[in-house]
Amino acid sequence: NAGVMQNPRHLVRRRGQEARLRCSPMKGHSHVYWYRQLPEEGLKFMVYLQKENIIDESGMPKERFSAEFPKEGPSILRIQQVVRGDSAAYFCASSPGGAIGNIQYFGAGTRLSVL
């Protein structure tokens, strides 16, 4: 998973602030996925993006959360007006695209703590 870069690794925010999590996919990958993981729980799918397009956002909360993957630069997961319940590890994965064998490779995650 060394190829998928997430930053920051740790992020502390106070309630009401904004959190921006960045993900640079592996070289040659055009698909990005964001997952959320609470302590002692599994990965919860949030959103799937290709360059400049949101393909599937069925796991994204309807309010305060947004994601983008611009033509240039990293994918951004943005959480506005954070609340304590947003504290979690957020993982990004990337894949090369294509229907078959579209294997996802994960980054090391960003751990968000909301005070």
Add this chain to the structure above:
Amino acid sequence: GQQLNQSPQSMFIQEGEDVSMNCTSSSIFNTWLWYKQDPGEGPVLLIALYKAGELTSNGRLTAQFGITRKDSFLNISASIPSDVGIYFCAGQPNNYGQNFVFGPGTRLSVLP
């Protein structure tokens, strides 16, 4: 939608023992993946399976793609302390192009 179940949810074993875990679904999947997540890190791909009945090894790890295409198994032989972590299965549904579905994970603890 498709869901994956993993069993056991957690297991405690003695160092040196073999481990078996599985992943099941009521739906058919075309690709199965097994990942391991170390504490504080992201999941790392262990094994990918593409054909029903396929048996693939990676060192002490062996995984199989079930004949029914609704399940997969992961075995770890002669466990060591660094095998501790969470093991996730992921399946790509029958409709190619759909996102992978992840299981809830099996938490493995290895006692010295």
